[in-house]
Amino acid sequence: MSDLRKQILLGGGKSNESRKTISRKARSRPESGLNSSTNSPITSPGVSRPNSRPSSRYPSEDEDGSDHMTDSASDSESGAPWEQRLDACIGELPSRKRSSGAGRSGILKAYLHLIRHHYAETKLEKSVSEIIPNLLKSIKNGTSTEEKSFAIKALAVTILTYTNDDMCEQIVETLKNVCEDEGDEDVKADALYTMSIAIIYGGGLEAEMEDFLEYLITIIESDGDQVNALDSGKVVSAALQSWAFVATSLDSLDAQSYEALEAFSEQLDSGDVDVQISAGVNIALLFEVSRNLEEGDTGDRLNLHVDSKVLVKRMSELAKGSKSISKRSRRNLRSSFASIITSLETNKGPGWRDSIPEQPKNAYDEPDPADDPTILRYRHKLTVAGTTFWIDTWAALIRVEMMKRVLKGGFLTHFEDNPVFFRSVGGLMHYED
Numbered sequence: 329m330s331d332l333r334k335q336i337l338l339g340g341g342k343s344n345e346s347r348k349t350i351s352r353k354a355r356s357r358p359e360s361g362l363n364s365s366t367n368s369p370i371t372s373p374g375v376s377r378p379n380s381r382p383s384s385r386y387p388s389e390d391e392d393g394s395d396h397m398t399d400s401a402s403d404s405e406s407g408a409p410w411e412q413r414l415d416a417c418i419g420e421l422p423s424r425k426r427s428s429g430a431g432r433s434g435i436l437k438a439y440l441h442l443i444r445h446h447y448a449e450t451k452l453e454k455s456v457s458e459i460i461p462n463l464l465k466s467i468k469n470g471t472s473t474e475e476k477s478f479a480i481k482a483l484a485v486t487i488l489t490y491t492n493d494d495m496c497e498q499i500v501e502t503l504k505n506v507c508e509d510e511g512d513e514d515v516k517a518d519a520l521y522t523m524s525i526a527i528i529y530g531g532g533l534e535a536e537m538e539d540f541l542e543y544l545i546t547i548i549e550s551d552g553d554q555v556n557a558l559d560s561g562k563v564v565s566a567a568l569q570s571w572a573f574v575a576t577s578l579d580s581l582d583a584q585s586y587e588a589l590e591a592f593s594e595q596l597d598s599g600d601v602d603v604q605i606s607a608g609v610n611i612a613l614l615f616e617v618s619r620n621l622e623e624g625d626t627g628d629r630l631n632l633h634v635d636s637k638v639l640v641k642r643m644s645e646l647a648k649g650s651k652s653i654s655k656r657s658r659r660n661l662r663s664s665f666a667s668i669i670t671s672l673e674t675n676k677g678p679g680w681r682d683s684i685p686e687q688p689k690n691a692y693d694e695p696d697p698a699d700d701p702t703i704l705r706y707r708h709k710l711t712v713a714g715t716t717f718w719i720d721t722w723a724a725l726i727r728v729e730m731m732k733r734v735l736k737g738g739f740l741t742h743f744e745d746n747p748v749f750f751r752s753v754g755g756l757m758h759y760e761d
Contacts, residue, residue: 410442410445410446411448411451413438413442414439414442414443414446414448414451415451417435417438417439417442418439418451418455418458418459420435421435421436421439421458421459421462421463422458422462423435429470429471429472429474429475430472432466432470432471432475433472433474433475433478436463436466436475436478436479436482437478439482440478440481440482440485443482443485443486443489443738444485444735444736444737444738444741444742445737445738445741446738446741447489447741447742447745447746448489449489449490449746452486452489452490453490456486456490456492459486460483460486460495460499463479463482463483463486464479464483464498464499464502466478466479467479467480467483467502467503467506468502468505468506473510473512473514473515476506476510476512476515477512477514477515477518480503480506480515480518480519480522481518481522481734483499483522483526484518484521484522484525484526484734485734485735485738487499487522487525487526487529487530488525488529488731488734488735488742488746488748488749489742489746491529491530491531491748492530492531493530493531494530494531495526495530495531496526496527496530496531496532496536497536499522499523499526499530500523500526500527500532500536500540503519503520503522503523503526504519504523504543506519507519507520507523507555508555508556509556513557513560513562513563514562516555516557516560516562516563516566517562517563517565517566518566520544520547520563520566520567520570521566521569521570521730521733521734522734523540523570524540524570524573524574524730525730525734527540527574528573528574528577528752529748529752534578534579537574537577537578538578538583538584540574541571541574541575541578541584541588542584544567544568544570544571544574545571545584545587545588545591547563547564547567548564548567548568548571548591548592548595549591549594551564552564552567561598561599561600561602561603562602564595564598564600564603564606565600565602565603565606568592568595568603568606568607568609568610569606569726569729569730569733571588571610572606572609572610572613572726573726573727573730575610575613575617576613576723576726576727581614581617581630582630582631585614585617585618585630585631585632586631586632586633588610588614589611589614589632589633589634590633590634592607592608592610592611592614593607593611593634593639595607596608596611596639596642596643596646597646601653601657601658601660601661604646604661604665605660605661605664605665608643608664608665608668609664609668609678609722609725609726611639611668611672612668612671612672612678612722613722613723613726614630614632615632615636615671615672616671616677616721616722616723617630617723618630618632619675636672636673639672640669640672640673643665643668643669644665644669646661646665647661647662647665647666647669648662667679667680670682671722676705676720677706677719677720677721677722677724677725678706678708678719678720678721678722678725679706679707679708679719679725680705680706680707681705681706681707682705706718706719706720708720708725710728710743710757712740712743712744713744715759716759717754717757717758717759718757718758718759719757720757720758721756723756724753724756724757727752727753727756728753731743731749731752731753
């Protein structure tokens with residue numbers, strides 16, 4: 329896709345090639361310290377000083393907002409192309425002795441931003457053997473929660489960008505230790521997400537995937553206590569979501585289905601809405617896998633010991649919500665459970681609606697039902713470069729949500745440019761030009 333077409337599709341503004349000074353927005357970018365004409369290190373005092381500008385001027389790496397064009401559009405403003413800035417970041421990663429904790433966090437944040445918003449396989453290929461060990465050092469020995477957090481997130485995107493079959497074992501072992509020893513629940517959750525990425529894209533074998541699923545079940549069954557995070561909704565949700573993501577890559581869930589369904593069913597009664605929703609999604613995935621097996625050549629199905637009608641009744645009652653949770657959470661729970669209940673009752677995927685609206689609210693959102701009435705009954709979709717991808721299975725939705733979680737605003741960039749990512753996600757969806 330040409331840069332101009334990409335700008336039109338993603339809402340990019342005009343580039344400002346005639347400007348000679350660095351704009352305020354460019355100065356506020358995570359990697360702005362690498363853009364000065366003197367090529368001063370990112371750890372200089374001027375760079376490590378906290379940014380006083382309102383956060384709304386530039387989305388943080390924890391926001392889900394789409395800012396795909398801000399990086400390429402500002403290359404001329406920043407004084408250096410993104411490739412040069414990425415090289416500078418990579419060159420600074422080993423400098424632990426010469427940099428402060430804040431400086432290392434700044435380097436990691438800049439590196440993370442650049443590899444999220446640009447497909448950098450050719451750049452990482454030359455240095456990945458050094459990048460991975462340096463990220464692991466920050467994860468193990470980081471002096472701040474921020475440094476560890478950025479390193480863990482950067483590790484996930486690095487693996488997605490440059491897959492290597494030799495990464496998995498060392499990464500998973502390190503992240504398990506961090507997950508158990510680190511006190512911050514956000515770091516624990518990010519460690520679980522990154523482990524799932526490493527298992528799938530870092531060369532994990534089927535046996536390692538199965539072992540990881542068992543590890544996640546122990547976290548779920550113990551309400552997080554297995555990793556010293558008792559009753560942490562974030563950690564248990566991350567374990568549930570990571571389980572689902574890895575499970576979508578296994579050929580068979582026979583060995584896991586019985587224990588998993590029991591654990592997920594128990595979490596439907598959690599006091600945390602995200603945990604309840606994640607548990608419900610995992611239940612829907614198990615029934616989808618079982619249905620696909622039954623419709624296949626063998627006619628087999630998973631050993632699911634709980635009747636779907638019992639689960640439907642239970643979720644219908646839970647969907648009414650408790651008065652102790654916020655209206656927004658109650659709405660989210662009701663909407664999510666409605667989709668899961670419909671899936672269990674109709675044997676359809678997520679977001680299925682029983683009928684097609686006769687009068688679409690928006691012609692751009694609702695293509696002509698005559699094109700494909702079956703696909704149009706699904707509400708979840710992605711539109712990329714003029715192609716609409718319909719998310720009509722729980723497996724596809726689970727993978728899409730994990731990629732959005734890991735890539736944030738760089739999701740579409742990787743969807744368009746990263747062949748590994750596209751095969752993993754795009755291959756599970758129906759599409760139309």
